[in-house]
Amino acid sequence: xxxxxxxxxxxxxxxxxxxxxHMVRRWAVEIGFSIVEQTKIVxxxxxxARNMVDYGGGGVVVLEALDDGxxxxxxxxxxxxxxxxxxxxxALRDGYTSGGxxxxxxxxxxxxxxxFEIRSKPGEGTRVMIARWKGAS
Amino acid sequence: xxxxxxxxxxxxxxxxxxxxxDDRTALALQDDLTAQIVKHRAKGVLxxxxxxxxxxxxxxxxxxxxxxxxxxxxxxxxxxxxxxSVAITLVELGLSLKGVRSALNxxxxxxxxxxxxxxxxxxxxxxxxxx
Numbered sequence: 188x189x190x191x192x193x194x195x196x197x198x199x200x201x202x203x204x205x206x207x208x209h210m211v212r213r214w215a216v217e218i219g220f221s222i223v224e225q226t227k228i229v230x231x232x233x234x235x236a237r238n239m240v241d242y243g244g245g246g247v248v249v250l251e252a253l254d255d256g257x258x259x260x261x262x263x264x265x266x267x268x269x270x271x272x273x274x275x276x277x278a279l280r281d282g283y284t285s286g287g288x289x290x291x292x293x294x295x296x297x298x299x300x301x302x303f304e305i306r307s308k309p310g311e312g313t314r315v316m317i318a319r320w321k322g323a324s
Numbered sequence: 325x326x327x328x329x330x331x332x333x334x335x336x337x338x339x340x341x342x343x344x345x346d347d348r349t350a351l352a353l354q355d356d357l358t359a360q361i362v363k364h365r366a367k368g369v370l371x372x373x374x375x376x377x378x379x380x381x382x383x384x385x386x387x388x389x390x391x392x393x394x395x396x397x398x399x400x401x402x403x404x405x406x407x408x409s410v411a412i413t414l415v416e417l418g419l420s421l422k423g424v425r426s427a428l429n430x431x432x433x434x435x436x437x438x439x440x441x442x443x444x445x446x447x448x449x450x451x452x453x454x455x
Contacts, residue, residue, distance in 0.1 A: 201347040208344060208378055226378060226409040230417060233380040237347070281418050292381060295417035 192252040198236045198265075199245035207236045207248055211263065214250055218259050220321055228261060228319045231299040234292040235265045235315050243267025243313055253318070260301075260320040268312040275307055328353045330360050336437060337361065340372040350386040358393045366399050367444075368437035372430055374405025384419040391424045400440045401425065404433035 192214075198207055211232040215225040232248070239246040246267030253260040272278045281294045293315075297303040300317035307313040326349050331338040337360055339353070357369060371387065373379065379387075391401035402425045414421065425440075427433035 205344050205346045212377070223409045223412055226407075226413045227416065229378050230380050230413045233378060233382075234417075237380075237382060295381060295419075298416050298418070299413065 189254055189256075190251050191254050193249065195247050195249045197245070197247050198239050201237070201240060204233060204236045204240060208233050210250065211261070214252060214261055215319075218252055218261055218321055220261070220319070224319060224321065227299040228263070228317070231296040231317055232263055234296045235263070235317070238292050238315075239265055239267045239269070239313075243269030246312075258320050258322065260318055262302075262316065262318040265315045266312065267314075271309040271311055271313055272305075272307040273309050275305055279305075325349060325352065327356065330356055332360070332364050332366070335365070335367040335441065336434070337364065337366045337369045338372070339370070340375070342375045344376070344378065345383065347382050350383055354386050354390050354393070357390055358397065361394055361397045361399045367441040368399055369394050369401045370430065370433050370437060371401065371403045372405050372433075373403055373410075374407065374429075376410065377407060379406070379410050379414055381417060381419055384414060384417075384421060388421055388424055395423075398444075400437055400444075402427050402433040402436050404428065404430050 196207065196210065198204060208229050211229050212225060215228055220228070236248060244267060246265060246269070249264040251262040253262055279293050279297065296317060301320050301323045302318040304316040305313070326343060328339060328341055328345070328349065337357065339357065345353070360366065361369065369390070387403055394401045404427045406426060425436060427436050
């Protein structure tokens, strides 16, 4: 997938979660996402960035603007070296939480994205990739 | 840390969230609001979120918790001005904000608060009459 732009930013605190929201918004606007598309990917990014801070001990997010000649999109990869998730299926279920949250973060982020991929190994960390395409529902 | 100002108008508290809040700021607002409800014996809280272009599960939970705590303290909460894209996203996220009253704008929100406050006052008066 040809990538037109890429950037990696650290996320270690709740104020950096806000920075991620602003950055993702800027990129989504640049790609030409509609206001609803922007809001969906910014909200998904906020959930996943917060998960890294709350459960993964912080991590990094990689932003990538994509253009395959036909469609334009935004891919975000969240990577932490935290304790990992023992049961990914369970973590994706709405209402499941190991902390004090509502348990909507992972499942919600998946619903708000066109593509979703998660890899996690207990003791090694978690990597979540989401993507949205301009004009996709 | 930033703090969101809370204005008092008669028996009501007004909050207009103009910044993208981090989680700690959101929790501080929740605490401040419950404290102010008690301090001013407020009957209603109006929260204007028309400037917010993102409401994620954390902010959503803060709004729902605030409404629940206010109710226990005998005050009603109305959230006004939610942007359509935020509403669409919240529903897809899985957050229905059950128990949170909402209105399109501040004017309608104030009307709603006043009518709810009148109803509860009438009930209280009726109960007193019966005694």
